[in-house]
Amino acid sequence: MSERAIIEVARGAGGGAPVASLRGARSRTAKEAAIGGLLFAAGAVSILTTVGIIAVLVWESLAFFRRVSVAEFLTGTVWTPLFVPQHFGVLPLLMGSVLVSIIAAGIAIPLGLGSAIYLSEFAPERLRRFLKPVLEILAGVPSVVYGYFALTFVTPLLQPLVPGLQLFNALSAGIVVGIMVLPLIASLSEDAMNAVPRGLRQGAYALGATKFEVATRVVTPAALSGIVASFILAISRAIGETMAVVLAAGMTPNLTLDVRESIQTLTAYIVQVSLGDTPFGSIEYQSIFAVGLLLFAVTLGMNVFGRWFLKRYREEYA
Amino acid sequence: MSVERHSLEAPPELVARRRRGKVFQYLCLSATLVGVVTLVVLLADVLIDGVAWLTPTFFTEFPSRIPARAGIKSALYGTVWLMGLCALISFPLGVAAAVWLEEYAKKGWLQTVIQTNIANLAGVPSIVYGILGLAVFVRWMVPFTGGRSVISGALTISLLVLPILIIASQEAIRAVPGSIREASYGLGATKWQTVRHHVLPNAMPGILTGTILALSRAIGETAPLIMIGALTFIAFVPDGPRDQFTVLSIQIYNWASRPQPEFQHLAAAAIIVLLMLLLSMNALAIWLRNRHHREW
Amino acid sequence: MPTIRVSANGEAALETRDVRVRYGNNEAIKGITMEIPRKRVVALIGPSGCGKSTLLRCFNRMNDLVPSAAVTGEVLFHGENLYADHVDPVEVRRRIGMVFQKPNPFPKSIYDNVAFGPRLYGRPPDLDDIVERSLRQAALWDEVKDRMNDNALGLSGGQQQRLCIARALAVTPEILLMDEPASALDPIASAKIEELIQQLVEHYTIVIVTHNMQQAARVSHYTAYLYIGELIEYDDTNTIFTAPHEKHTEDYVTGRFG
Numbered sequence: 001m002s003e004r005a006i007i008e009v010a011r012g013a014g015g016g017a018p019v020a021s022l023r024g025a026r027s028r029t030a031k032e033a034a035i036g037g038l039l040f041a042a043g044a045v046s047i048l049t050t051v052g053i054i055a056v057l058v059w060e061s062l063a064f065f066r067r068v069s070v071a072e073f074l075t076g077t078v079w080t081p082l083f084v085p086q087h088f089g090v091l092p093l094l095m096g097s098v099l100v101s102i103i104a105a106g107i108a109i110p111l112g113l114g115s116a117i118y119l120s121e122f123a124p125e126r127l128r129r130f131l132k133p134v135l136e137i138l139a140g141v142p143s144v145v146y147g148y149f150a151l152t153f154v155t156p157l158l159q160p161l162v163p164g165l166q167l168f169n170a171l172s173a174g175i176v177v178g179i180m181v182l183p184l185i186a187s188l189s190e191d192a193m194n195a196v197p198r199g200l201r202q203g204a205y206a207l208g209a210t211k212f213e214v215a216t217r218v219v220t221p222a223a224l225s226g227i228v229a230s231f232i233l234a235i236s237r238a239i240g241e242t243m244a245v246v247l248a249a250g251m252t253p254n255l256t257l258d259v260r261e262s263i264q265t266l267t268a269y270i271v272q273v274s275l276g277d278t279p280f281g282s283i284e285y286q287s288i289f290a291v292g293l294l295l296f297a298v299t300l301g302m303n304v305f306g307r308w309f310l311k312r313y314r315e316e317y318a
Numbered sequence: 319m320s321v322e323r324h325s326l327e328a329p330p331e332l333v334a335r336r337r338r339g340k341v342f343q344y345l346c347l348s349a350t351l352v353g354v355v356t357l358v359v360l361l362a363d364v365l366i367d368g369v370a371w372l373t374p375t376f377f378t379e380f381p382s383r384i385p386a387r388a389g390i391k392s393a394l395y396g397t398v399w400l401m402g403l404c405a406l407i408s409f410p411l412g413v414a415a416a417v418w419l420e421e422y423a424k425k426g427w428l429q430t431v432i433q434t435n436i437a438n439l440a441g442v443p444s445i446v447y448g449i450l451g452l453a454v455f456v457r458w459m460v461p462f463t464g465g466r467s468v469i470s471g472a473l474t475i476s477l478l479v480l481p482i483l484i485i486a487s488q489e490a491i492r493a494v495p496g497s498i499r500e501a502s503y504g505l506g507a508t509k510w511q512t513v514r515h516h517v518l519p520n521a522m523p524g525i526l527t528g529t530i531l532a533l534s535r536a537i538g539e540t541a542p543l544i545m546i547g548a549l550t551f552i553a554f555v556p557d558g559p560r561d562q563f564t565v566l567s568i569q570i571y572n573w574a575s576r577p578q579p580e581f582q583h584l585a586a587a588a589i590i591v592l593l594m595l596l597l598s599m600n601a602l603a604i605w606l607r608n609r610h611h612r613e614w
Numbered sequence: 615m616p617t618i619r620v621s622a623n624g625e626a627a628l629e630t631r632d633v634r635v636r637y638g639n640n641e642a643i644k645g646i647t648m649e650i651p652r653k654r655v656v657a658l659i660g661p662s663g664c665g666k667s668t669l670l671r672c673f674n675r676m677n678d679l680v681p682s683a684a685v686t687g688e689v690l691f692h693g694e695n696l697y698a699d700h701v702d703p704v705e706v707r708r709r710i711g712m713v714f715q716k717p718n719p720f721p722k723s724i725y726d727n728v729a730f731g732p733r734l735y736g737r738p739p740d741l742d743d744i745v746e747r748s749l750r751q752a753a754l755w756d757e758v759k760d761r762m763n764d765n766a767l768g769l770s771g772g773q774q775q776r777l778c779i780a781r782a783l784a785v786t787p788e789i790l791l792m793d794e795p796a797s798a799l800d801p802i803a804s805a806k807i808e809e810l811i812q813q814l815v816e817h818y819t820i821v822i823v824t825h826n827m828q829q830a831a832r833v834s835h836y837t838a839y840l841y842i843g844e845l846i847e848y849d850d851t852n853t854i855f856t857a858p859h860e861k862h863t864e865d866y867v868t869g870r871f872g
Contacts, residue, residue, distance in 0.1 A: 028508060035510045036422050042414030043423070046436050046484070049477050053446060056453040114349025122343050123350075131350055138357050140596065142538025144567045145364070145589050148574045152582055153363045179356050186353075199718035203778065205679060207731040207785055208708030210332075212339025217730070222721050233441065240443025242541035243567075247574055267445050267541065274448070274545045280457060292449045296442065303441035326694055326709070328702035331735060336704075 057296055060289035067283055073290060079253035079269075081287050082276075088287060090294060092253040096170070096263035097239050097295075100249060103174025103259060104181060104238040109231055111178075112185025116227075119186065120193040121215040139183035147247030150176040155248065168250025168262035176248065177241045181234040188233065188310075192226025193219050225309050232306035236299045242267040266295045364593070368586025376587055380553040381569065385580035388573075390588055395555035396468065396548070396563035397537065397595075403472035403559060404479070404536050409529055411476070412483030413518075416525075419484070420491040421513050440481035447478040448545025456546050464560030466547035471563065474542050479532040486528020490521040523606055530603040534596050540567040566592045626690075627652045627789055627819035628673055633687035635668050635677060635843075642668045644843040645687070650789075655811060655820045657834035657851065659827060661866070665843040666823045670791050672696075673821060674710040675703040691789075711787035715794040717774035719766035719781070724758050727766045727777055731785035744784055751817075752780035753810050772803025776810065783814075790814065792822040796829065808833050827867055831855050839863045 065073070068088040076089015115135070119128055154172040159165050196219050204218045220227070242265075250262030251272050264272070270288045278284045328336065379389025415436075423429040451474030455463050463470045494517050502512040518525075543565060551572075552564045566588055573585035626649040635643040642665045650656050650673075658666040668677065675696055677683040689696040696706050708731075719727050728745045732738050745762075749755040754776040758769070766777055775795060782790060792811075796804035811820060811833045824830050830837055831851060838848040839860075847854060847863045858864045865871055 032508050032510055036418075039414045039418035039422055042411050043418040043432050045411055045477075046415065046432060046439060046480065049439060049450070049480070050435050052454055053442065053450050056450055057446075060453065111349045111352050114346040115353060118343070118346035118350045122346060131354070134354050134357060137597075137600070138353050140534060140538075140600065141357075141360070142540065142567055142592065142596070144538065144540045144571050144574070145360070145593070148570065148582075148585055148589060149360050149363060151574060152367065152586075153359070179353070182353055186350075197718070199714060199716055200720060202676070202679070202714060203718040203720065203781075204730070206674065206676065206707055206712035206714075207734070207781065208704050209730075209734055210335055210339045210704050212342050213335070213734055216342070217734075218720060236441060237443075240445065242443065242445045243571060246541075247571065267443065270445055270449065271541055271544055274452070274547070289449060289453075292446055296446050299441065299443055299446075300438060303438055307437060325692065326696065326698075326701040326705050328705055332702060332705055335734070336702075 053296065057289055057293040060286050061293045064283065064286035064290040067286075068290075077255050079264075081284050082273075086283070088290075090266075090291065092255040093264055093266045093269050093291065094294070095255050095257075096249070096253070097265040097267070099170045099257065099259065099263060100174045100177055100241075100245055100265055101235050101238040103171060104178035104241075105231070105235050107175055107178025108182040108185050108234055108238075112182045112230070112234070113189055113227065115182070115186040116189035116193060117215055117220065120190045121211065121219060135183040135186055138179070139187075141180075143180065143241060143243040144247070146176040146180055147244040150244055150248035162260060165260045166250075166262050168248065168252070169260050170249050170263045171259040173245045173249035174259065176244050177238050180241065180244065181237050184237060185230045185234045188230035189223070189227045192223035192230070195226070196222045225312055229306045229309035232302050232309065236302035236306065239302070240267065240295065240299045242271060246271050266291050270295075361593070364586050364589045367583055368588075368590050371583045371587035372590060376584075377591075381551055381564075381572075385578070385584055388584055390566060390569055390591065392552045392555055393564050393566045393569040393588070394591075396552070396565045399468045399556050399559075399563060400472050400475065400543075400565055401533055401537060403469060404475050405529070405533060407472060408476040408480050408483055408532065412480050412529070412532075413487050413525055415480075415484045416487035416491055417513055417518070420488050421509065421517065436481045436484055440485065444478055444539055445541040445545065447474055448542030450474070450477070451542060451546045466549070466562055467560045468556050468563040469559035470546050471543050471548055471565075472559070474546055475536045475539055478539065478542060479536050482535060483528055483532040486531065487521070487525045490524025490528060491517060493524060494520045523609070527603045527607045530599050530606070534599040534603075537595060537599070538567055538592065540571055543568055544571070566595075625652055626650055628821075629688075629690040630672070631688040631690065633669070633672055633685065633689060635665070635672060636684045636686075637680070637682050642843050643672070646840075646845045648838060648845060648848055650819060650821055651836065652819050653815060653817070654836060655815050655822060655834040657830035657837045658821065658823045658840060659825070659830050659837060659866075660840035660846075661871070662825065663842075664840040666840050667793055668843075669840065670712075670793055670821060670823050673789070673791055674707045674712055676707070676712065678703050708785050709787055710789045710791060711782035711785065712791040713775070713778050713782055713793065713795045716798050717771055717778055719769070719774050719777050721765065721767055723763045724766050724769070724777060725762040728780050728784050730781060734785075748780040748784040749777075751783050751814065752776045753806065753813070754780055770803070772799050772806055775799060775803070775807060779807075779810065779814075783818075787818070789819045789821065792820060794823050794825065797825065804829075827855070827869075839866060841866075 073088055073090050075091065076087060077091050078087035078089050079092045080087045119131060123131060150172040154175055155165065155167060155169065158172060162171065165171065200218055200222060201214050204214045209217065245265045246268045249265065249268065251264050251268060252262040253264045253269070254261055256263065269291055273284055273288045376389045377394065378391055379387055380392050382388040419429065419433060423432070451470060455470035455473045456465055463473070498516050498520060499512055502516045507515070548564050548568050549562055552562060556563045570585050570588045570592065573581040573588065628650040630646055630648050632645045632647055633643055634641060634645050646669060658669060660666050671677045672685055672689055677685055685697060691710070694701070720730060722730075725745055728748050729741055732741055732744050738744060746755060749758065754773060757773060766774065769777060796807045799807065808829060811822065814820060822834065834851045836849065837851040837854040839846045839854060841862060847858055847860045849859070854863060855867050858867065
């Protein structure tokens, strides 16, 4: 404080009013503190958002669970909230989300990892500079566009190849969700591979390893936790994915592993209820919060786990 | 003797290993190309389906039950309203939060909690933000927002893109070298003066790039807006933030979910418009990044 | 003063002819011709940036991994030019091993580190023997034989470096290139590496880059002094350190600069 005062005095001396400027220093301090407070408030908005999400989800879910038991919700195999007799067993929705995510992972993990290895280990610099933005654009295409693509292109393309494929089906939805999350895996895994110290690659080359062996036997294992983290984060993203699934997978709660059938995911159910004119306070209205809470818990859990994995691997080479 | 002279030639097992390596390399290349090809096919599919429907009236007409007369006027206005409000809300909040985290916050539990929280929020599914918006902005704050209004939508989407904006702004601020701050403090400037006159101007290109990328995420969002009740059939344009609205992505969803092929074509045409907007925003971001790219 | 040729031990393990290395427009090695005698230790010394590491990396074509590096001239190994068109650099690196300045064990078990090289060529049935022999040669066996499955990153720096030596020996190279192998280690670990070099030279030809002149004097039979990409003097280590022919060499070894 005194330093600042001296500076003020020195400055003030030039202006000819040293006493006044000392007072100026005090008001300036107050202004500084106020600005600091405002900036903190902006940072606190993020905390409020999280608190708001949890509060809203838990509050309305509590109302829901007064009418439907938690056990019935989590273990029931029939989900028919929109017609009588109403059943609130969430397993068909959960299965729908899991089914789509498995298909998406089946697409995105090999393709994303392959892309990451190619970009990190093989791609010539000029090709890399072309491929990276293409993957970014792929990641930036809105979900609703992927939904349209699945419905009007992927499903008609697959129908001759997959007998019994319905117009709305888990397969097409899973495939486009896989394409959507592929760039996430590619870029996070590539980051992990780029972080593998150069010395390890050199050590392997010096033993007479080929580029392929350096990539598969040294770089990939060394980056494994970062790669696994990218898988977890991508699957979490796939579970939370909404519009592509709404458009392509249908609105049929269906406890099935048949990828040719129409299903409904957790996210698609929430959209379906919102599209109708469901009165506030009705059990259908409350049910979207219970489903939302489940969705939030699953994705948050995976994200926290994935990020923990990522951090652990970063420490390995710190 | 000739064996001796050519002893450093690849022996058969190495030739085989190299061949396996080549096969693997081409597999990885193919994996990468799947993404590229999909993007090309997707764009071609949309263009073929929709380009004929991109008539001048498509931009000046409201949605209609008759496909030939349907247009995206209300959706375009709604999108512009939403983007504008979203930018007004999220930009100051995001930059302020980033400044606090990078320049003001002391290392400690509070900063760690907020930083971790932001990272986790970035992974929350967008539909969950829709649920939050529905409960808080549409219902709880109805006297202020007017319920299912464009301001409710903008607030919801702002919360959704805020983590992206904050993280991008933090990176831009972190890239400003410490020597600039030290020089400013050395001249007797206060923290805020330093931030305002030295850190922010230098970080601004990066922050703007991040903002545009965050808004390009916002422009395609659909699910949270369905949640807060952005209507699909709106034959008027919003006059104020408390008016009802629709946006391009919702219009696309609405048309795409109808069975008649004409509506599918309308959806494709609207997708072309949406992707054009997205691509121009991305191009603007890249241009900004390159124009102000500075090596410290 | 021309390069002194050393062919005391009969055939040379390596022979360079006017080797030049260019990084873009910058010539890092400016035409070096020298012989490395068999089963001897040759030290490359010189001030930082004199090109000694670059020269070492010409001996197993590690410079190939730097896209901007261009090597001309010849490096002969059993009379065969390492840079000839028909030569596969991977085969070169198997025959001419390398140990780096900073110990770089893979984040795998001790066993897997040593077995890494042999496994590249298939599944040798006597892998356990190869691993044990290599670790014994690297004077590490007694310290690690009871924890072969532990992660190599848990070893001390000196142990890690000896593990890297064992890893290099497991593919039975003829020549071992060492790039300041002890500079990242404490004095005791460093002494162990030097002792190891003395033992290894019975079976291998060793080229060592070092900036530690006492170390060069202690471990090597021959010493080459490089300055800004040129070979200033190459002779018996004794001669280099006690009676160099070049004033420049004398200034360096007596610590007047560098």
